[in-house]
Amino acid sequence: MDYNENTRALDNVNIEVMKGEWVSIMGASGSGKTTLLNIIGCLDTPTSGSVFTKGIKITDLDPKELTRFRRENMGFIFQQFHLVPYLTALENVMLAKYFLHGKGDHEEDARLALERVDMGHRLEHIPAHLSGGEQQRVAVARALANEPEIILADEPTGNLDQKNSWKILELLKSLHDEGHTILLITHEPDIGKMGNRTIRLVDGQVSSPEPLSSSIINENRGESNYE
């Protein structure tokens, strides 16, 4: 998978993720972790190779279909939180619902999502008036807003202190318990261990593919399959 003409960000990556699995992606900076996540999340397309998600070959989808597939199935959490700066916490969550449904405010749903991440008391604050931990919780609520099956988290705790990090990880844990598939990029071995297994990338290649964790019991084998 070429990221662009000059750099080969990912090469000969062949992985498979089961539904309901929590997979940690680890590797040095520049090893292609984010590119891998973006390709799985339909934000990026590989120059060659194919990706199957829920039985759909997403590498064959056109940009519009990719967008639709992404918003229906993927929830993103970024290291930089990436909230829209001039919208309140509530509106940032409503935004995701608006993009999915096209119209309406869905204020109630957004409020519930924020209450779930313990942000019910900060609904009307804009990101600049929230702490990093609070911003990330809003981002988690936004990722959850459309109840996606797959959560893609790119170093979600990279900018947070330990206390806030654990809050976010606890949230992810409960999402995992509910059956969400989680792919999480991290540098921290402790966080990496929270997953069912870890994929290590070195220079765009998978270095030590670990076997599927035996703790995962999944009858829908093959539903999520990233090649």
Next chain:
Amino acid sequence: MRFRILSKSISRRRSRVAIAIIAVIMGASVFGALVMTSMEVRDNVGLEFRQYGANILMIPKTDSISVSIGEIEYGSVTEQRYIEESDLPKIMEIYWAPNILGIAPYLYGMAEVEDHAVILSGVNFSALKIVNPWWNIEGDWVDDDNDSHGALVGITVSEALNLGIGDNFTAKYNNTQNETIQSFTVKGIVDTGGSEDYQIFTKLLDAQLLYDKENKVSIVQVSALCTACPIDVIAEQIEEKIVYVEAKSVKQMVNAEMQILGKVESLMFIVTAIALLASAMGVMTTMTTSVIERQKEIGIMKAIGAENRTIASLFYSEAVIIGVLGGVIGYFVAIVLAQFIGDSVFNSPISPNPVVLLYVLCVSIGVALLASVYPVRRAIFIEPAKVLRGD
């Protein structure tokens, strides 16, 4: 939700949006002023067309005889001549007769009214009404058939002689042989702002009796209905029918004004085109800057599921808001601008025309949308994976 995004993103970038709005105001105001001036002046010229309404003026040809004793010239004497009223129907025999709207004869004379010398003109009121419909009459027109001895009095005369509607007055005329006296009743006061204000109008027959000029008229106004009709040909044909008159068209006066308007219009058209282009550039620049500044935000929106269509509609909505605000403000600036042009070029005030607001809005929204096409394309080509990476 779209409204919330728009209002918040705009209020956060007020100064930038203001620049775009100012750019639109520039173009919209020049465009609006052009349309207003053009409409108003065309209306005025049309009105003037009707005011000159008589597009042709018929006067009797005069022969002047120079008077001299020996080598010394004493100037010339001209014999006062008249047009025979009975010849007027001949006008309707010309080829272009269907284009003739009205034929209004006048018999002028100087009468003595309440010890003042006043121009008293005999007219055919029904014809007068057709050729001079813009006359401002307080009271009523004189009915040619029913109002015997009715008169219209010019406003200046009415003030000077203290004549109001319903008042009676007598007019005296000293002929060489005898003095004739007629009495009249004021039916209406006429106010045209022109020479009519200094005259009294009576029925043609009454004046002919007063002046002892039966079947005579001094001049005739002929009103022709034409957009592109050969007014000079009509004048020539009238001269052929009634050989002792001179028929002059007043087309040239109106034409001169139309030429000025045409020149002002083409000048303003160029200025408008440049102004609108500048508006478009202004909007495009601010929009493009805004897209670049907001690329991360656009990337976020795309990452969480916004389609290109949604992103485009956000920017186009902003363009419409800019267009509407710029258009409305531009319209009011246009009113001021049009006043200035009206005062300095045409010497006539230009009244605000609400219809122009509609045109201005269409143009300003159109310009704003057109100018957004490129920035929106840029926004659409933003790749979330690229703009959200790192930082």
